[in-house]
Amino acid sequence: xxxxxxxxxxxxxxxxxxxxxxxxxxxxxxxxxxxxxxxxxxxxxxxxxxxxxxxxxxxxxxxxxxxxxxxxxxxxxxxxxxxxxxxxxxxxxxxxxxxxxxxxxxxxxxxxxxxxxxxxxxxxxxxxxxxxxxxxxxxxxxxxxxxxxxxxxxxxxxxxxxxxxxxxxxxxxxxxxxxxxxxxxxxxxxxxxxxxxxxxxxxxxxxxxxxxxxxxxxxxxxxxxxxxxxxxxxxxxxxxxxxxxxxxxxxxxxxxxxxxxxxxxxxxxxxxxxxxxxxxxxxxxxxxxxxxxxxxxxxxxxxxxxxxxxxxxxxxxxxxxxxxxxxxxxxxxxxxxxxxxxxxxxxxxxxxx
Amino acid sequence: xxxxxxxxxxxxxxxxxxxxxxxxxxxxxxxxxxxxxxxxxxxxxxxxxxxxxxxxxxxxxxxxxxxxxxxxxxxxxxxxxxxxxxxxxxxxxxxxxxxxxxxxxxxxxxxxxxxxxxxxxxxxxxxxxxxxxxxxxxxxxxxxxxxxxxxxxxxxxxxxxxxxxxxxxxxxxxxxxxxxxxxxxxxxxxxxxxxxxxxxxxxxxxxxxxxxxxxxxxxxxxxxxxxxxxxxxxxxxxxxxxxxxxxxxxxxxxxxxxxxxxxxxxxxxxxxxxxxxxxxxxxxxxxxxxxxxxxxxxxxxxxxxxxxxxxxxxxxxxxxxxxxxxxxxxxxxxxxxxxxxxxxxxxxxxxxxxxxxxxxx
Numbered sequence: 001x002x003x004x005x006x007x008x009x010x011x012x013x014x015x016x017x018x019x020x021x022x023x024x025x026x027x028x029x030x031x032x033x034x035x036x037x038x039x040x041x042x043x044x045x046x047x048x049x050x051x052x053x054x055x056x057x058x059x060x061x062x063x064x065x066x067x068x069x070x071x072x073x074x075x076x077x078x079x080x081x082x083x084x085x086x087x088x089x090x091x092x093x094x095x096x097x098x099x100x101x102x103x104x105x106x107x108x109x110x111x112x113x114x115x116x117x118x119x120x121x122x123x124x125x126x127x128x129x130x131x132x133x134x135x136x137x138x139x140x141x142x143x144x145x146x147x148x149x150x151x152x153x154x155x156x157x158x159x160x161x162x163x164x165x166x167x168x169x170x171x172x173x174x175x176x177x178x179x180x181x182x183x184x185x186x187x188x189x190x191x192x193x194x195x196x197x198x199x200x201x202x203x204x205x206x207x208x209x210x211x212x213x214x215x216x217x218x219x220x221x222x223x224x225x226x227x228x229x230x231x232x233x234x235x236x237x238x239x240x241x242x243x244x245x246x247x248x249x250x251x252x253x254x255x256x257x258x259x260x261x262x263x264x265x266x267x268x269x270x271x272x273x274x275x276x277x278x279x280x281x282x283x284x285x286x287x288x289x290x291x292x293x294x295x296x297x298x299x300x301x302x303x304x305x306x307x308x309x310x311x312x313x314x315x316x317x318x319x320x321x322x323x324x325x326x327x328x329x330x331x332x333x334x335x336x337x338x339x340x341x342x343x344x345x346x347x348x349x350x351x352x353x
Numbered sequence: 354x355x356x357x358x359x360x361x362x363x364x365x366x367x368x369x370x371x372x373x374x375x376x377x378x379x380x381x382x383x384x385x386x387x388x389x390x391x392x393x394x395x396x397x398x399x400x401x402x403x404x405x406x407x408x409x410x411x412x413x414x415x416x417x418x419x420x421x422x423x424x425x426x427x428x429x430x431x432x433x434x435x436x437x438x439x440x441x442x443x444x445x446x447x448x449x450x451x452x453x454x455x456x457x458x459x460x461x462x463x464x465x466x467x468x469x470x471x472x473x474x475x476x477x478x479x480x481x482x483x484x485x486x487x488x489x490x491x492x493x494x495x496x497x498x499x500x501x502x503x504x505x506x507x508x509x510x511x512x513x514x515x516x517x518x519x520x521x522x523x524x525x526x527x528x529x530x531x532x533x534x535x536x537x538x539x540x541x542x543x544x545x546x547x548x549x550x551x552x553x554x555x556x557x558x559x560x561x562x563x564x565x566x567x568x569x570x571x572x573x574x575x576x577x578x579x580x581x582x583x584x585x586x587x588x589x590x591x592x593x594x595x596x597x598x599x600x601x602x603x604x605x606x607x608x609x610x611x612x613x614x615x616x617x618x619x620x621x622x623x624x625x626x627x628x629x630x631x632x633x634x635x636x637x638x639x640x641x642x643x644x645x646x647x648x649x650x651x652x653x654x655x656x657x658x659x660x661x662x663x664x665x666x667x668x669x670x671x672x673x674x675x676x677x678x679x680x681x682x683x684x685x686x687x688x689x690x691x692x693x694x695x696x697x698x699x700x701x702x703x704x705x706x707x708x709x710x711x712x713x714x
Contacts, residue, residue, distance in 0.1 A: 071499070118680070122687040127431070127498045128627065128637055132679040135624055139673025146669075266506045269499070279499055311510035318507025322489075325500065329493035 015331060016324065017276035017288040024295040031298060035305040043181060048297050051252070053186035054079060054245040055267055055297075056290050059275070060197045061241030062268040063289040067201070068234035069214035069281025070119060070126040075242040076264035077137030078111045080257075082246025084141045087256025090151040097155050104247040105240060111137065112239015113232075120231035134265065141258060148257040151250065159185070160254055186248045190290075193244060197237075198286035210234055215282025270321045271296055278328055296320065371634050372649040379656045386664060400534045400541060404659070412655035413543035414440070414602035416648055417550050418622060419629040421591075421598030423647040428567035428591040429490050430639030431497030432627045437619035438508030439482045439596055440603030445515040447475040447604055448613040452521055463525040476600045483596020484589065491588035505623075512615035522612045532608035543605045550601065551648060558644065567591055571639030621672070628679050629654050631686070 031039040038044050049056065058075050065072045085107060086100045115133050119126045151157075165180040201207035209230045212220040217227050249261055275292025277284035299320070300313045383391045383404070394403040418436050425433050450471035451463060482504060489500035534541045558564040569577040570584045578584055602622075607613050631637055632653060633646030654675075661671045684690055 118684065118687075122684060122689045124683045124687045125637060127496075128631075128683055129680065131434070131624065131627070132676045132683070134676075135621075135672050136676035136680070139669055139671075139676055142669035143667075143673060263506075266502060269502060270506070273499075279496060309514070311513050314510035315507045315514075318503045321506065322503045325489065325495050325503070326493055329495060332494070 015276075016274075016278075016327060017285045017291070019327065020274045020276060020288060020292050020295055020324075023274075024291055024298060027295065027298045027302060031302050031305065035302070038301075038305055043179070044301075046181060046183060046187065048294055048301075049187040049190055050182070050184045052293065052297055053184075053190035053252070054249040054261065055264060055271070056190045056293050057193050057241050057245040057248060058264055058268040059271040059289045059293045060193055060286065061238035061245075062265075063272045063275065063277045063284050063286060064197065064201065064210070064241075065126075065234050065238045066269075066272050066277045066279065067214045067281060067284040068210045068231050069217065070231060070234065071269070072115065072126065072130045072133075072235060072238045073265040073269070074111060074115065074130040074133030074137055075238065075245070075268055076261045076266075077134035077141070078108060078239065078242040079246040079249055079261035079264055080259075081137040081141045081144075082107050082243055083250040083253070083260045084145055084149070084256035084258075086247060086250050087149045087151045088145050090153045090156050091149060095153050095156075097153070097159055100156070101247060104250075105243045108239045108241070108243020108246065109236060110239070111242070112236040115239065116232040116235030119235060120228045145256060146258065148255055150255045157254070160251055164188075184252075186251055189244065189248055193241065194286070194290050197241075201284075201286050206230065206233060211282055213282075214280075267293075267296065267317070270317055273321060273328065274324050278332070279325070280332065369634060369643070369646050369649065372632050372646050372653050375632065376649060376653045376656065379653065379660055383656075383660055383663070396539065399537070399539055401539050406541070406544070408652065408655050408659055409544045409547070410541050411659065412652050413547045413605050414619060415622060415625055415629060415655060416547050416651040417598050417602045417605070418595075418626045419633075419647045419651040420550065420554050420644055421595030422626045423630045423633065423635055423642045423644055424563075424567055424591045425497070425595045426630050426635060426637060427564075427571045427639055427642040429497045429588045430571055431490070432623075432630070432637065433486060433501045433592070433595055434498055434623045434627075435482075435486065435501040435504035435508060436595065436599050436602075436626055437622040438504050438512070439479055439599035440606060440619040440622070441512040441615050442482060442504075442508055442515065442603075443475040443479040443600035444603035444607040444613055444618060445512040445615055446478045447471045447600075447607060448516050448521045448523055450474050451523065451525075452517075463527055465527060468527050468531070472604055475604060476597050479596040479598075479600030479603070480593045481596070483593040483599070486596070487589040487592025490592065491585040509615055512618075516613050516615055520612055520614050523607065524611050528608050528611065532605075532611060543609065546601070546605060550598075554644060563587075563590070564642075564644075568641050572641070624675065624679070625654050626651075628675060628682075631679065631682055636686070637683075 028039065058079065061075060062072060082104045086104055089095055089100050089103055090097075111133060115126075115130055118124050118129045162185055164183045164185075166183065167180045201210070209220070209225045212223065212225055213227050213230045220230075221227050245264075246261070250256065253260070271293035272284070272289050273279065273292070274295055275285065275288035275290070277289065296317055299316055303313050303316065304310070380391070391404050394401050394406060396402075418440070422433060422436065425431075451467065454467050454471075455461070455463070486497075486501050486504065489495045489503070490497050493500075530536070531542050538545070566577070566582050566587045569580070569582055570587045574584045577587075603619060606618050610618070627637070629650035630642075630647050631650070633643060633648070633650035635642040635647060657675075657678075658671060661674065662668075666674070
């Protein structure tokens with residue numbers, strides 16, 4: 001009994017999650033000893049969250065969709081669109097912080113609902129429709145405003161500047177002054193989102209339905225789960241989170257720009273995959289996704305600290321993605337090894353948890 | 354009632370219906386907006402110019418990539434989103450070989466032999482990159498779009514590293530001849546290369562089992578395997594062919610612009626290629642495909658691009674319209690809508706035939 005339990009836990013995607021955790025810890029340790037000036041600060045660690053909150057939020061949304069067996073590559077585009085719309089709105093005469101928050105969430109929801117409807121109720125391949133959604137968002141973004149635009153509403157600036165300083169934690173800078181640890185609202189929003197989504201996926205009915213749907217939609221249907229509605233809401237949730245990410249992005253940068261959040265969809269997908277979400281759906285860990293994102297970010301930070309050409313960041317990200325995709329394939333292969341009738345490569349045994 | 358069941362409304366049963374209708378529509382729009390000057394062809398410096406030749410010239414890369422894409426789409430039931438990036442990497446290799454040659458043997462000019470050798474090496478690179486994607490898709494069973502995402506992420510940086518971070522200039526006479534026109538031939542060289550590619554693929558599809566096998570694997574992989582077709586080999590071959598197509602496209606693109614810009618070369622061509630395949634009446638879920646339709650689709654998209662430019666629609670709005678266009682197309686082609694339309698049409702015909710019997714009852 002004990003042995004069987006262990007085998008189950010290792011053949012699950014927890015293996016991938018563990019690998020990604022090991023990579024994260026190993027990389028951070030490398031950074032810790034190789035570049036002590038930056039990595040030994042607690043602020044550096046906190047800054048991973050402070051500066052990359054949008055990516056972490058997007059990764060959560062992406063994981064939700066991927067657990068449901070779909071994919072959404074429009075998230076980066078929607079995030080960019082939200083930043084631009086908010087910036088234009090905040091600079092307009094009717095600009096207000098509350099209104100801009102509603103605008104951001106509304107745009108995200110609209111994209112999520114549209115794509116979710118097309119994918120789940122009309123059975124269109126998620127990849128194509130969200131690719132079109134990405135271009136739609138990009139196109140809308142540039143039609144709305146072409147040049148970089150700074151949001152200059154005083155209330156918004158106040159919100160941007162706001163942060164929490166922890167006096168008893170902090171670092172001494174080169175001049176010998178003590179600087180308290182700075183935690184921005186972006187980080188808090190990201191952590192709240194991660195917690196909420198993790199709870200939602202673990203304990204709510206929607207979360208369990210989604211795992212079942214992604215694992216095997218046919219048997220989920222047999223169990224009486226409304227597969228279409230579950231998928232639809234996974235896209236809506238992802239869209240909503242891209243809206244949140246967009247707002248967090250503009251809280252960080254304070255400007256709407258054409259190039260905002262471009263390429264985030266690839267980073268989010270890579271983070272989800274590295275964090276142990278299986279591409280075939282039904283398997284994933286909501287704690288793994290942020291860790292996947294952090295692994296990528298730490299590697300990028302090390303590359304940056306080492307002063308290597310920044311082009312290697314993309315190349316190494318791609319390489320890491322490749323390794324994890326191959327690993328996933330091997331995990332799926334090991335899981336399907338049980339039945340003797342088919343040759344190993346043709347087995348796609350998708351069992352839900 | 355012998356007839357009603359046959360009258361099903363299906364786009365897939367008229368593969369060339371959709372692209373031709375859209376093509377004619379666009380030509381009509383052009384004629385309405387600009388008169389019959391649209392068909393004008395003039396000879397400038399011994400080379401033909403005009404709206405239609407410019408469409409043929411501009412669509413060269415897209416058509417070549419679309420041919421490979423339709424093959425991959427058919428066999429692996431997914432699309433390759435790294436086509437533009439593969440083109441960027443292979444053309445970077447092409448530029449690098451030329452530059453290396455010139456650096457090694459100073460004073461010598463670029464000759465046809467060198468260009469051909471560089472082209473051959475770039476094709477080899479393309480085949481390798483295609484094999485990389487193909488291995489992930491066929492052996493490791495990764496969804497094609499996710500597998501190609503790897504190159505999509507890393508590729509342009511790779512190209513940037515290969516071409517030495519300097520966007521090298523390739524203003525050599527021979528490259529100019531390839532990008533524009535050969536002396537004494539009134540048709541631009543890219544058009545000739547495109548025609549050669551189309552003929553080559555037509556012959557290959559006619560003479561070999563490639564098309565049949567790809568369709569078989571795309572329709573039902575397991576059934577194809579039981580019939581003695583090796584799905585892994587077929588998928589791998591289709592990806593390698595796509596890789597070579599991309600390198601030809603990259604070669605044309607770099608010759609046209611005369612310099613290698615790894616950020617902007619063949620940018621966003623993947624969406625155009627997918628759109629062209631879909632527009633050509635091919636199901637994006639794999640299976641049966643028509644290369645004719647895909648090629649017409651590619652030309653249609655180029656006409657769409659140029660028409661929108663002619664109507665002074667900004668480059669960004671073009672992207673927007675294309676996205677809307679692809680969404681509408683996918684909605685029309687989706688199984689649910691298809692089934693609904695079929696029901697609508699058959700019901701109508703059924704009512705026509707049933708009505709008298711109802712009256713009798």
